[in-house]
Amino acid sequence: MHLSQLRLQNFRCFEAADLQPDPAINVITGDNASGKTTLLEAIYFLGRGQSFRQSGPRPAIRAGENAFTVTAEIAVPDGRSHRLGVSRDKRGIRYRRDGNSDTSRIDLINTLPLQMVGPNVHRLLEQGPRYRRHFLDWGVFHVEHAFFPAWRRFRRALKQRNRALKARLPKADIVVWDAELVRAAEIVDASRRAYIDHLYNNLPAQAAKLLGDEPIVLEYDCGWRGEDGYGAALAAGLDQDTRAGFTQQGPHRADLRVSIASAAARDWVSRGQQKILTTAMLLTQARLLHARRHVQPVLLIDDMAAELGVRYRQVLAEEIASLGGQCFLTFLEPQLVPDVIKQGAMFHVERGAVTRG
Numbered sequence: 153m154h155l156s157q158l159r160l161q162n163f164r165c166f167e168a169a170d171l172q173p174d175p176a177i178n179v180i181t182g183d184n185a186s187g188k189t190t191l192l193e194a195i196y197f198l199g200r201g202q203s204f205r206q207s208g209p210r211p212a213i214r215a216g217e218n219a220f221t222v223t224a225e226i227a228v229p230d231g232r233s234h235r236l237g238v239s240r241d242k243r244g245i246r247y248r249r250d251g252n253s254d255t256s257r258i259d260l261i262n263t264l265p266l267q268m269v270g271p272n273v274h275r276l277l278e279q280g281p282r283y284r285r286h287f288l289d290w291g292v293f294h295v296e297h298a299f300f301p302a303w304r305r306f307r308r309a310l311k312q313r314n315r316a317l318k319a320r321l322p323k324a325d326i327v328v329w330d331a332e333l334v335r336a337a338e339i340v341d342a343s344r345r346a347y348i349d350h351l352y353n354n355l356p357a358q359a360a361k362l363l364g365d366e367p368i369v370l371e372y373d374c375g376w377r378g379e380d381g382y383g384a385a386l387a388a389g390l391d392q393d394t395r396a397g398f399t400q401q402g403p404h405r406a407d408l409r410v411s412i413a414s415a416a417a418r419d420w421v422s423r424g425q426q427k428i429l430t431t432a433m434l435l436t437q438a439r440l441l442h443a444r445r446h447v448q449p450v451l452l453i454d455d456m457a458a459e460l461g462v463r464y465r466q467v468l469a470e471e472i473a474s475l476g477g478q479c480f481l482t483f484l485e486p487q488l489v490p491d492v493i494k495q496g497a498m499f500h501v502e503r504g505a506v507t508r509g
């Protein structure tokens with residue numbers, strides 16, 4: 153699965169851009185503020201329906217214009233293709249697949265699975281569990297098909313229970329949601345555990361290739377306390393939930409902590425190591441998706457050379473090349489591009505214009 157064509161209209165600094173990407177490696181070089189991250193952002197919009205930048209989709213409309221459109225042709229392995237589009241105007245954002253305006257974000261995610269290593273990748277290790285849950289659930293979503301319907305049911309029941317807690321309704325009106333929460337949570341938890349087993353089996357080898365002899369540690373926290381299951385945890389936490397006005401335990405609080413064993417002991421990891429470790433996590437997910445579902449996600453790596461010395465750049469480039477999927481990699485300077493990925497298509501951006509080298 154890969155993008156065979158990408159078109160941007162009035163997207164940030166691009167008035168119009170049209171690219172025919174390589175099915176494997178695409179290298180994008182350009183000076184600061186030339187539009188490299190913006191190209192990745194446009195692809196990200198197609199696969200996720202939203203931006204990875206904090207500001208939301210509105211500011212992505214080119215200054216002075218009323219709307220942006222990003223479209224792409226997605227070639228799928230059986231020889232067919234899909235046309236994806238995302239557009240945004242004053243009224244809101246719209247998604248299209250094969251001309252169908254009744255397209256949801258989930259349709260985009262399913263049609264164009266993609267992973268991004270961006271400037272915020274450190275959050276995965278450094279910040280709260282939300283980013284790690286997001287990382288985990290991306291993989292679980294694509295690989296464990298029982299996950300998403302159960303997750304959706306869980307979110308609905310949780311909303312109702314929290315509403316009852318917030319309104320200080322009698323206990324009977326709160327615990328009435330518990331059975332549904334427990335049923336859904338058990339499926340969510342089992343799907344996550346099954347996926348984490350695969351991560352356990354594959355991540356250390358991937359990380360070892362990139363980081364060398366640095367054992368890594370994965371710790372899963374299911375989001376509730378005690379050994380007697382979620383139902384018991386909900387019952388035991390009811391008084392606390394009533395005081396807090398929301399449900400404090402559950403799979404919505406799960407976490408997957410990842411660390412380098414020796415670094416945990418010395419209490420720090422260098423920025424470069426963080427970037428390599430998080431990239432190893434994403435590459436492992438890409439390999440798992442391919443092994444389990446025969447789908448190669450598109451990989452976006454922004455400013456690949458940043459924070460990495462020659463050796464890390466070299467091994468990372470070799471790993472990316474060996475994946476075999478489509479990737480888009482940006483670099484500030486052509487000299488920073490490792491040789492093994494120079495075989496791909498080279499694009500150069502300059503003030504909102506893309507040329508193929």
Ligand SMILES: Nc1ncnc2c1ncn2[C@@H]1O[C@H](COP(=O)(O)OP(=O)(O)O)[C@@H](O)[C@H]1O
Nearest residue numbers: 164165184185186187188189190211213214215
């Ligand atoms: N809505 C917008 N309209 C016009 N230009 C924009 C808009 N948003 C961002 N830009 C400009 O787009 C340029 C490209 O930014 P970016 O893709 O982050 O560059 P790079 O990653 O190459 O450093 C910047 O000069 C920025 O000012």
Ligand SMILES: [Mg+2]
Nearest residue numbers: 188189190455
């Ligand atoms: Mg950038």
